[in-house]
Amino acid sequence: MKEYVYFPGCSLEKIAISYHLSAIETTQKLGIKLTELEDWNCCGATAYFHVDELLAYTLVARNLAMAEKVGSEVVAPCSACYKNMYFTKLHLSEDPDLTEHINEALQEDNLLYSGTVGVKHLIEVFSNDVGVEELKSKVVYPLNGLKVAAYYGCQILRPKKDHEDVEQPQFFEGLMSAIGATPVDFPLKLTCCGGSLLISSRPAAYSMINNLLYNAQQAQADVIATACPLCQVNLECYQQQVNQEFGTHYSIPVVYFTQLIGLSMGIPPKKLGFGKEFLSPKKAIDAIKNIKNQEEVITQ
């Protein structure tokens, strides 16, 4: 059984509760144990790095130091948490003086950072550690005919970590194909959703959201799948405002990739957090219902 330390991050506590629920449900089905990191603190988001890098690294190091006590790999579902943890670990490994300084501060919480814990994004667990073949074997209701725009966003891929493809990745589409859905050609799949500009520079963010929704609509996507809470909130919860601003008529549901995977595994929609969204991904859920109804007819 694969085991990971799970770092949900602030968004998954509430605003992205559907991501949390579906992450737990789907990994369970795959025989993966996620143990939530006890007493974790905020990863620092982007705002902390605007103010003071040292403080930002300290915040992240506290989480990493706690994680290494209980496991060998920590997994984050939020792209910003993931990026912060991954790069803090990298910078600390290159800078022993900085690590020593931070360790002095960590003593206040009886912690010591030694850099032994690996950092992963949740989607990597699905695409690399589980893999497409094993995922396929758990699919009971393939989402046939469902056209999905697989939206990567930014910080899963960027900054670049190693030799991975940051211009034309395919692993997200691979997951969607594995559950029977049809990934559409979505050229803006790597383009930023606006992130926190929604707060600090709203007109710019609306225009960025508009571009993405237009692109998804052109691609005739039934649903946008995302792997980041901020992308989900920006693209879904502000769709109405974007419509007002640009005179558009978008109505494109935006769900977490784990929610779609969960549906295909036969997990009840409610357990996956469906019902908490502004725009219901009716087509995805109906696809499952139709199969279930047909099965009932056959068995009767």
Next chain:
Amino acid sequence: MATKPSFGDEVANLLQHAEGNPLQTCIQCGTCSGSCPVVKYMDQTPRRIIGMINAGLKDEVLKTNTFWYCASCYQCTVRCPSGIDIAEAMYALKRYTMWKNQYKEGLIGPTFSETFVKTIVRSGRSYEPLLAPTYIFSYGIREFFSEALNATNLMLKGRIPILPPRIKRLENFRRMIAHIIPIGGVE
């Protein structure tokens, strides 16, 4: 005789993980500006900002909104043929203006970042309702109401907590922060 560091060196010094001044390797190709999803909202493009830094145009750089409009998407960073971490340079400029308390009037980013940091220092975790006042009055009456409506809907859907979350070992956490920043900041 000691010489005063140039503006370019000052910015480069804020790039904690760089050696020397990477901005000087800029070839002004414009890949950053062409890749930037926010460029049309910026006073100056990223390419021009780097050129201006290298030319020592400090005041002109500091009065632009460019770096505070950077969404940290790192598209420029992964594409730069000279390997400059441009998004990180934008962070450096943000920090520079935060420390000097000198940035273009009307920007929301600096106040928002400050409030965010204070929220974390206080409770260990983020809480959206405490952050709202930093921006909710800034975009006019229509946006105010639509934001309030959004918040209500999120609350009805159970997506905003009623009470701010806090971590358990908060006292230790605060002492840890006070250790890193020895004066001020923590009540």
